Amino acid sequence: MKTALTIAGSDSGGGAGIQADLKTFSANGVFGMSVITAITAQNTVEVRSVQDIEINIIKDQIEAVFDDIQVDAVKIGMLSSSETVKIVADRLNHYSPKVIVLDPVMVSKGGHHLLKEQAIEALKAKMLPLATVITPNIPEAEVLSGMTIRTVEDMEQACKKLYELGPKAVLLKGGHLEGEPNDLLWDGQSFNWFNGRRVETKNTHGTGCTLSSAIAAGLAKGEELIEAIQSAKNYISIAIEHSLALGHGHGPTNHFYELYNKARMEER
Numbered sequence: 001m002k003t004a005l006t007i008a009g010s011d012s013g014g015g016a017g018i019q020a021d022l023k024t025f026s027a028n029g030v031f032g033m034s035v036i037t038a039i040t041a042q043n044t045v046e047v048r049s050v051q052d053i054e055i056n057i058i059k060d061q062i063e064a065v066f067d068d069i070q071v072d073a074v075k076i077g078m079l080s081s082s083e084t085v086k087i088v089a090d091r092l093n094h095y096s097p098k099v100i101v102l103d104p105v106m107v108s109k110g111g112h113h114l115l116k117e118q119a120i121e122a123l124k125a126k127m128l129p130l131a132t133v134i135t136p137n138i139p140e141a142e143v144l145s146g147m148t149i150r151t152v153e154d155m156e157q158a159c160k161k162l163y164e165l166g167p168k169a170v171l172l173k174g175g176h177l178e179g180e181p182n183d184l185l186w187d188g189q190s191f192n193w194f195n196g197r198r199v200e201t202k203n204t205h206g207t208g209c210t211l212s213s214a215i216a217a218g219l220a221k222g223e224e225l226i227e228a229i230q231s232a233k234n235y236i237s238i239a240i241e242h243s244l245a246l247g248h249g250h251g252p253t254n255h256f257y258e259l260y261n262k263a264r265m266e267e268r
């Protein structure tokens with residue numbers, strides 16, 4: 001069985017972070033493993049508090065996994081501090097996994113900072129160059145590129161700017177713009193659009209985590225980047241369409257395995 005490792009924060013509410021990643025890995029048929037970088041006390045409404053995990057324990061978790069088990073893909077989410085960014089980058093440089101999907105998580109839906117502002121430079125300098133693909137949303141891409149993004153032309157320009165920072169490809173998610181949630185891929189050669197249909201729902205907690213983990217799962221299984229993104233886009237679209245009205249805020253995406261099997265059967 002192929003494997004995927006998520007390096008990310010824990011969401012006690014189960015909708016985002018490590019929990020969303022592991023559910024996505026399972027539903028997409030890869031064996032999931034985890035390195036926890038921070039623990040958030042979080043629900044569908046808010047992040048109440050955060051404890052960063054000690055750097056040595058983060059390092060030990062990474063080494064414990066890589067020293068023993070084949071890792072077919074790594075997905076990176078919440079990194080919280082510049083010290084965490086640096087140790088994760090250092091260990092990934094050492095083990096050089098074939099696939100690294102980097103979701104440059106910065107702020108929760110409720111506005112809580114999941115990456116300290118002082119850590120943004122370290123993320124740009126040390127993590128971005130290691131990535132097979134990065135998956136910023138519009139606000140994250142604005143911070144990383146230093147430009148405002150409002151139009152399709154802005155999206156194209158931002159992709160090119162982010163590509164210059166060193167990742168092998170950039171998938172800029174369009175969900176935060178008005179209109180349909182269309183995502184744009186730039187791999188240094190050409191643009192590819194992955195089009196979606198907007199679901200009118202407030203239950204979008206963990207959508208970014210889910211998409212990036214589904215891409216990592218596809219790449220772990222040996223799919224080409226475009227194929228992995230297309231199946232991840234199908235996965236997130238179904239997960240949002242059937243999202244769950246749990247809690248009083250932004251409910252989570254739905255990873256119920258039967259949904260995807262049914263959708264896959266209907267595709268045939």
Ligand SMILES: Nc1ncnc2c1ncn2[C@@H]1O[C@H](COP(=O)(O)OP(=O)(O)OP(=O)(O)O)[C@@H](O)[C@H]1O
Pocket residue numbers: 016107109136137138173174175176181182183196197198199200201204205206207208209210211233236237240
């Ligand atoms: N209402 C929606 N209906 C359908 N697809 C959506 C909707 N909102 C976002 N998407 C899609 O979901 C995926 C995740 O994008 P999004 O921009 O929501 O990530 P994010 O902001 O990083 O999420 P997170 O809250 O986890 O940080 C993208 O493919 C995006 O186009």
Ligand SMILES: Cc1ncc(CO)c(N)n1
Pocket residue numbers: 008009010011016017018040042077078105107108109114205206207208209
């Ligand atoms: C732990 C964690 N990671 C990522 C996000 C972004 O959705 C979140 N809300 N919480």
